[in-house]
Amino acid sequence: MRKLLSLGHWKHTFQLVFKIITSPTVALWEKGLFVIPVLIYWIAPDFMPFLPVDDIAFTMIVAEWFASRMAKKYNITR
Numbered sequence: 001m002r003k004l005l006s007l008g009h010w011k012h013t014f015q016l017v018f019k020i021i022t023s024p025t026v027a028l029w030e031k032g033l034f035v036i037p038v039l040i041y042w043i044a045p046d047f048m049p050f051l052p053v054d055d056i057a058f059t060m061i062v063a064e065w066f067a068s069r070m071a072k073k074y075n076i077t078r
Contacts, residue, residue: 010060013060013063013064013067014063016067016071016076017034017063017066017067019076020034020066020067020071020074020076021034021035023074023076025074026070033066034062034063034066037062038059038062038063041055041058041059042055042059
């Protein structure tokens with residue numbers, strides 16, 4: 001829990017997400033696993049009442065999942 005409250009942890013997570021998004025080795029459809037849900041939630045959160053989560057919190061949850069999954073799959077380090 002303490003790790004998730006650390007600004008350093010989130011800094012590294014979003015740096016890793018940026019590295020993955022800009023990497024030519026990661027498939028475009030896998031980049032879409034992060035970009036599309038986040039953009040949809042930021043643009044139209046009122047159309048998804050089943051997800052009562054703030055935009056920033058939703059982005060952080062998806063970023064954590066995406067970064068850990070892609071870093072393992074493509075062996076990308078922080």
